[in-house]
Amino acid sequence: MAFQQGLSGLSSSAKALDVISHNVANANTTGFKANQTVFADVYSTTLGANPYMQVGSGVSVPAVRQNFSQGSITTTGNALDMAINGEGFFITKRPVANDLQMFYTRAGEFQLDKDGYVISANGYQLLGYPGAAGAGDPQPIRVPFDAGKPAETSQVEMTFNLDAGQPAITAAFDANDPETYNFSTSVQVYDSLGIAHNLTFYFRKTAPGNWEVYGSFDGDSTLVTTNPIGTLTFDGAGALTSSPNLTVNVTSPLANGADFGGGGDGTVDVTLNATQYSLASSVTTLSQDGRPAGELASVSVTKEGRLQARYTNGDVKDIATVAIATFRNPNALISMGDNMWAASLESGQAAAGIPGSGTRGFITGGAVESSNVDLTAELVNMIIQQRAYQANAQSIRTQDQILQTVINLR
Numbered sequence: 001m002a003f004q005q006g007l008s009g010l011s012s013s014a015k016a017l018d019v020i021s022h023n024v025a026n027a028n029t030t031g032f033k034a035n036q037t038v039f040a041d042v043y044s045t046t047l048g049a050n051p052y053m054q055v056g057s058g059v060s061v062p063a064v065r066q067n068f069s070q071g072s073i074t075t076t077g078n079a080l081d082m083a084i085n086g087e088g089f090f091i092t093k094r095p096v097a098n099d100l101q102m103f104y105t106r107a108g109e110f111q112l113d114k115d116g117y118v119i120s121a122n123g124y125q126l127l128g129y130p131g132a133a134g135a136g137d138p139q140p141i142r143v144p145f146d147a148g149k150p151a152e153t154s155q156v157e158m159t160f161n162l163d164a165g166q167p168a169i170t171a172a173f174d175a176n177d178p179e180t181y182n183f184s185t186s187v188q189v190y191d192s193l194g195i196a197h198n199l200t201f202y203f204r205k206t207a208p209g210n211w212e213v214y215g216s217f218d219g220d221s222t223l224v225t226t227n228p229i230g231t232l233t234f235d236g237a238g239a240l241t242s243s244p245n246l247t248v249n250v251t252s253p254l255a256n257g258a259d260f261g262g263g264g265d266g267t268v269d270v271t272l273n274a275t276q277y278s279l280a281s282s283v284t285t286l287s288q289d290g291r292p293a294g295e296l297a298s299v300s301v302t303k304e305g306r307l308q309a310r311y312t313n314g315d316v317k318d319i320a321t322v323a324i325a326t327f328r329n330p331n332a333l334i335s336m337g338d339n340m341w342a343a344s345l346e347s348g349q350a351a352a353g354i355p356g357s358g359t360r361g362f363i364t365g366g367a368v369e370s371s372n373v374d375l376t377a378e379l380v381n382m383i384i385q386q387r388a389y390q391a392n393a394q395s396i397r398t399q400d401q402i403l404q405t406v407i408n409l410r
Helices: 003-025 375-407
Strands: 035-043 056-066 073-075 082-085 089-093 102-105 125-130 155-163 183-190 196-207 210-217 230-233 245-249 267-277 282-288 294-301 306-311 316-322 324-326 334-337 340-342 351-353 362-365 367-369
Touching (some): 003 035, 073 082, 082 089, 155 183, 155 196, 183 282
Parallel strands (some): 082 367
Antiparallel strands (some): 073 367, 082 362, 089 125, 125 316, 155 282, 196 210, 210 230, 245 267, 306 316, 324 351, 334 340
């Protein structure tokens, strides 16, 4: 009788249509991986059966396999969104203390909760490693709402020209008397509290090709403990022949109690890229390495998975490195819904590491991985299964007609 074969065909085609419909329904689900129906033929055999007279008993569905091929990456504009370009899964957990159950996802739609933890769309916490080292056990990633740490100025660099046509000055230097120096320029520097100060340099020509350099701190030359700071010597072509490196010593700690200079000792190293041409004295570039305190401005993710906090003072801090898990047999992961999987005995335990290590993919920040469902292929498969369902129904109908003919025999 063909009833058994036909019924198995109907059941298998219905199962395949369920899988196709599930894929189609999730064509726009972030991080979704399409499923594929695996068919197998069925034979009833007995010991000593004639291999030339075997008739199959139909079809079965031994497995529904997951397709973990890469989905396209779509930019979202949300800095905390992440897409894995390659193998691996994000590791998440429930926001419950001491909950050791891990869940794995390819859906990188992340955001911050009220406590600063990076969470998925369903509220699960994203796990990673502290800082940029990628060592230890993955922990929930938390973005601290702190201030960007200030930094004391320890180095100043200037590029400038001193006018060769300036007259030599013999009067004693006085920072408050412009007649006692030929040129001055100031740079804003910072103490250990992030407070800005003016460090001023005065250039005074004493003889052809010779210039003395003096300094003042917040307009007070007495706070610079060694004046003049140094002497600059130029050759006949206007090139600097003396050492371009000077050291400014400022009284530290300052009146406000803050430290200043490299290590708080009041010492600032100055590098001078100087020329002496018959041009007006002017500064081309002026830079220093200090910074004020700053507020958290934004958070971004590098391709290596480093979550970086950027502050208004230009400070950049590595908060954590996103952990990526891989499995020996990802097809055996258990689908938990909400774009998540859980490990099983067949999948093996998760092997966590940093993005780009081993076979783990890199991270694309500000983007998500789209579903890998090929909608055109799914619609074609739907037609194929519909035809298969109709054909199996027809085989049952034909068998029924044959049986009815036998019953109607007189």
